[in-house]
Amino acid sequence: MNAKERMKIPPVDMPEQDPKERVSNLDEVPLGYTPEMAMMEAKRCIQCKTAFCIEGCPVGIDIPGFIKLIEDGDFKGAARKMKERNLLPAMCGRVCPQEEQCQLFCTIGKVRKNPCESVMIGKLERFIADWDREQGEFEQPPSVKSSGRRVAVIGAGPAGLTVAGDLVKFGHEVIVFEALHKAGGVLVYGIPEFRLPKKIVQSEVDYLEKIGVEFRYDHVIGKTIPVRKIVDDFDAVFIGTGAGLPRFMRVDGENLLGVLSANEYLTRANLMKAYDFPEADTPIVKGKKVITVGGGNVAMDCARTALRMGAERSLIVYRRAEEQMPARLEEIHHAKEEGVEFHLLQNPVRLVGDDRGWIKGAEVIKMELGEPDSSGRRRPVPIEGSEFIENTDALIVAIGNSPNPLVPNSFPDLEVTRWGGIVVNEITGQTSVPGVFAGGDIVLGAATVILAMGHGRRAARAMNLYLSSGRWVDLDSALDLSRAEVH
Amino acid sequence: MYQLLHKEKLGPDIFLYRFRASDIARYRKPGQFVIVRIHENGERIPITIADVDIEEGSITLIIQAVGKTTLQMAQMKKGDSIPTLTGPLGEPTHIEKVGRVLCVGGGIGIAPLYPAARAMKDAGNHVTSILGARSSNLIILADLMREASDDLIITTDDGTEGQKGLVTDAIRNLVDNGEEFDQCIAMGPPIMMKFVCILTEKLGIPTIVSLNPIMVDGTGMCGCCRVTVGDEVKFACIDGPEFDGHKVDFDELMARLATYRSEEKNALEGYSSHAGCRLDSMSEGGSR
Ligand SMILES: Cc1cc2nc3c(=O)[nH]c(=O)nc-3n(C[C@H](O)[C@H](O)[C@H](O)COP(=O)(O)OP(=O)(O)OC[C@H]3O[C@@H](n4cnc5c(N)ncnc54)[C@H](O)[C@@H]3O)c2cc1C
Ligand SMILES: Cc1cc2nc3c(=O)[nH]c(=O)nc-3n(C[C@H](O)[C@H](O)[C@H](O)COP(=O)(O)OP(=O)(O)OC[C@H]3O[C@@H](n4cnc5c(N)ncnc54)[C@H](O)[C@@H]3O)c2cc1C
Ligand code: SF4
Ligand code: FES
Numbered sequence: 001m002n003a004k005e006r007m008k009i010p011p012v013d014m015p016e017q018d019p020k021e022r023v024s025n026l027d028e029v030p031l032g033y034t035p036e037m038a039m040m041e042a043k044r045c046i047q048c049k050t051a052f053c054i055e056g057c058p059v060g061i062d063i064p065g066f067i068k069l070i071e072d073g074d075f076k077g078a079a080r081k082m083k084e085r086n087l088l089p090a091m092c093g094r095v096c097p098q099e100e101q102c103q104l105f106c107t108i109g110k111v112r113k114n115p116c117e118s119v120m121i122g123k124l125e126r127f128i129a130d131w132d133r134e135q136g137e138f139e140q141p142p143s144v145k146s147s148g149r150r151v152a153v154i155g156a157g158p159a160g161l162t163v164a165g166d167l168v169k170f171g172h173e174v175i176v177f178e179a180l181h182k183a184g185g186v187l188v189y190g191i192p193e194f195r196l197p198k199k200i201v202q203s204e205v206d207y208l209e210k211i212g213v214e215f216r217y218d219h220v221i222g223k224t225i226p227v228r229k230i231v232d233d234f235d236a237v238f239i240g241t242g243a244g245l246p247r248f249m250r251v252d253g254e255n256l257l258g259v260l261s262a263n264e265y266l267t268r269a270n271l272m273k274a275y276d277f278p279e280a281d282t283p284i285v286k287g288k289k290v291i292t293v294g295g296g297n298v299a300m301d302c303a304r305t306a307l308r309m310g311a312e313r314s315l316i317v318y319r320r321a322e323e324q325m326p327a328r329l330e331e332i333h334h335a336k337e338e339g340v341e342f343h344l345l346q347n348p349v350r351l352v353g354d355d356r357g358w359i360k361g362a363e364v365i366k367m368e369l370g371e372p373d374s375s376g377r378r379r380p381v382p383i384e385g386s387e388f389i390e391n392t393d394a395l396i397v398a399i400g401n402s403p404n405p406l407v408p409n410s411f412p413d414l415e416v417t418r419w420g421g422i423v424v425n426e427i428t429g430q431t432s433v434p435g436v437f438a439g440g441d442i443v444l445g446a447a448t449v450i451l452a453m454g455h456g457r458r459a460a461r462a463m464n465l466y467l468s469s470g471r472w473v474d475l476d477s478a479l480d481l482s483r484a485e486v487h
Numbered sequence: 488m489y490q491l492l493h494k495e496k497l498g499p500d501i502f503l504y505r506f507r508a509s510d511i512a513r514y515r516k517p518g519q520f521v522i523v524r525i526h527e528n529g530e531r532i533p534i535t536i537a538d539v540d541i542e543e544g545s546i547t548l549i550i551q552a553v554g555k556t557t558l559q560m561a562q563m564k565k566g567d568s569i570p571t572l573t574g575p576l577g578e579p580t581h582i583e584k585v586g587r588v589l590c591v592g593g594g595i596g597i598a599p600l601y602p603a604a605r606a607m608k609d610a611g612n613h614v615t616s617i618l619g620a621r622s623s624n625l626i627i628l629a630d631l632m633r634e635a636s637d638d639l640i641i642t643t644d645d646g647t648e649g650q651k652g653l654v655t656d657a658i659r660n661l662v663d664n665g666e667e668f669d670q671c672i673a674m675g676p677p678i679m680m681k682f683v684c685i686l687t688e689k690l691g692i693p694t695i696v697s698l699n700p701i702m703v704d705g706t707g708m709c710g711c712c713r714v715t716v717g718d719e720v721k722f723a724c725i726d727g728p729e730f731d732g733h734k735v736d737f738d739e740l741m742a743r744l745a746t747y748r749s750e751e752k753n754a755l756e757g758y759s760s761h762a763g764c765r766l767d768s769m770s771e772g773g774s775r
Contacts, residue, residue, distance in 0.1 A: 226514065281528060
């Protein structure tokens with residue numbers, strides 16, 4: 001088949017649960033490719049000499065490489081190729097913003113003048129990761145001599161899990177300290193089951209345990225054990241404590257009953273299984289009509305969860321326009337299909353309660369787009385006198401999260417930025433404290449799974465060198481990471 | 488897993504539990520709490536660490552059975568284990584030699600009050616304690632509190648022990664009799680803390696209270712525990728649970744505690760009909 005013919009093949013759609021049906025269950029929405037579908041989709045890749053897609057991938061997966069193996073039907077080989085670069089492909093295939101990464105750069109999308117018609121790299125990634133997991137074969141990584149070095153990883157989110165997996169493979173002893181009772185970070189407490197089934201996260205964690213990573217749950221570092229003690233007791237430390245501090249709107253009425261942060265709502269629903277109440281003990285606020293404020297993935301997750309918790313109407317209230325929503329395209333699309341109502345260019349200015357202190361409405365002001373702001377997006381400006389009351393039974397605040405201040409606050413030696421992110425060397429993840437590295441959302445602020453993993457991967461390499469050489473100063477130049485390798 | 492080493496009954500529906508948890512025991516300071524989760528589908532509930540035994544590597548919790556989780560705990564036996572015990576969380580009590588300290592405890596609030604009173608006494612303060620409850624059998628830890636205090640007064644609503652009346656009556660009596668205090672610590676049901684604070688504000692006694700909002704993670708991640716203190720919103724699990732009582736919005740706290748009241752009731756009824764246990768603790772309402 002020549003390139004021209006390949007370019008003519010339309011994208012292979014992934015079958016999905018019917019929107020009407022899926023809002024009454026928690027099962028995953030996209031059902032996955034069959035092997036035939038995956039091999040057909042793989043045919044669409046023209047194996048570019050300069051693969052721009054790789055440039056767009058924060059961890060530099062050999063994309064044409066694994067796609068070729070799928071086309072040839074060598075799924076095992078494809079899985080191996082992918083895992084060279086990405087430890088958690090089943091998750092990335094599901095939650096990465098591919099339309100802003102690999103698929104944005106794909107030649108096919110450019111030729112077809114529609115990035116939505118690029119090679120479906122994310123869907124292929126998911127297919128291979130699922131296929132591989134379902135084989136149930138456990139591949140013990142090549143055994144290495146124990147280094148005798150001990151590493152502490154604080155936080156079991158994607159950043160911490162990546163560091164742990166890599167360092168154990170380098171022969172170091174790794175202990176992961178996690179504040180909650182489960183590993184996975186946002187992947188288990190935030191992102192809902194219907195988007196990322198928890199058994200997938202669990203199987204990745206199980207894999208890490210099998211290859212020798214030790215997990216200590218219920219350990220809030222800075223509280224259960226002082227950070228200083230961890231730094232003293234271990235040869236190196238990685239901090240991956242994420243961006244778990246919920247931001248509120250700071251408007252009147254925000255402490256009314258029925259008003260909660262996205263973190264609280266999703267934690268109750270996911271980690272604490274409130275969908276199963278009273279079988280599971282944790283309750284959740286339910287409403288016939290639920291407003292979610294915000295326009296990112298987090299807001300989409302809340303609005304869609306609300307439908308599954310029985311809401312008759314679920315509204316997104318967002319102060320900018322739809323084009324400016326930071327959520328993945330697929331999430332917006334799925335939310336709309338399920339009947340989530342988008343109330344754009346609107347912003348709550350005050351919440352109104354009833355006589356028992358429950359929220360009964362939000363006073364909302366309409367907005368219009370003004371001049372571009374520092375993020376390059378046109379700034380929303382309130383239209384004076386346009387306020388009106390939107391009645392509601394519950395309101396979820398999903399306007400963002402800031403870096404978790406717990407570790408930095410209890411360890412003042414650690415240099416942080418004005419907004420609370422830990423300051424690191426970008427190449428190595430080194431912090432201001434010798435022996436201590438950091439990465440993921442605690443450095444970037446609320447970002448993405450793949451960036452957190454990319455940070456973890458780079459930090460792991462630097463930590464490995466630090467552990468074997470004892471060198472701290474100029475570790476970045478010693479690492480001599482070629483640009484391609486950094487990727 | 489965290490093993491239950493010892494359990495004893497202190498009063499109707501009030502039990503003392505000692506769990507093995509050596510890291511928590513080692514680093515805990517008075518005023519801090521733990522998050523408890525008793526089985527895989529369990530809720531995460533906050534409980535103050537009443538005492539620790541570093542040698543045994545254990546912590547003591549004193550818990551009133553008021554709902555599904557705490558009733559299930561009341562069924563536990565020595566040797567049983569629970570999956571989650573996270574802590575020590577929250578900021579410790581600010582312990583300082585200030586002179587004369589008044590410790591006021593109501594109901595289950597006497598449990599968290601005890602470590603604070605003892606630490607205040609150990610720091611060289613003169614400690615006067617007032618313990619209040621509806622009835623005599625609900626007064627817990629009286630002996631330990633007596634040891635931790637220079638003077639101890641007991642009040643009961645029904646007069647079955649000590650003075651008949653409320654803790655606020657006892658405070659007023661002391662002050663009318665010329666006693667002076669540099670600091671008050673009040674722990675108990677929100678309604679009691681509210682009225683103690685109204686009184687101590689009039690009397691000009693700085694007052695620390697320990698708040699008991701609903702929590703989930705206990706690490707500052709969800710904001711469920713937010714309380715209004717002065718003109719600021721604070722997360723009780725990270726910034727507290729102790730705050731300047733004269734600035735706390737108690738009405739908001741009490742309203743928020745009712746968020747899940749109907750769900751709690753359902754869960755409890757489901758569980759009780761299942762386990763065949765008594766429902767009478769339900770009527771005691773509220774926590775602490
Ligand atoms: C609802 C939601 C939806 C999202 N959707 C997407 C998406 O579709 N695609 C995407 O790419 N990204 C998405 N994100 C963002 C993505 O999940 C994060 O960028 C990513 O998880 C960051 O990884 P991390 O390892 O840095 O931190 P986290 O995942 O936040 O993990 C940090 C871990 O550290 C633990 N911890 C914190 N403090 C301590 C302490 N003191 N001691 C011990 N442990 C501690 C926490 O409990 C947590 O488990 C979403 C985020 C949310 C909240
Ligand atoms: C910092 C702190 C320290 C505490 N220390 C103690 C203690 O030492 N001893 C003790 O007996 N109790 C203490 N409590 C209260 C205790 O957490 C609740 O009584 C317990 O959660 C009730 O759970 P349940 O499932 O048995 O009851 P539920 O049926 O869930 O609720 C019964 C009552 O408890 C309140 N409540 C429910 N869930 C919570 C929650 N997660 N956090 C707080 N209150 C809740 C409800 O408002 C309701 O009035 C403390 C609370 C806080 C915040
Ligand atoms: S850019 Fe697109 S067509 Fe080219 S190698 Fe990458 S996936 Fe294949
Ligand atoms: S309990 Fe979640 S922030 Fe305090």
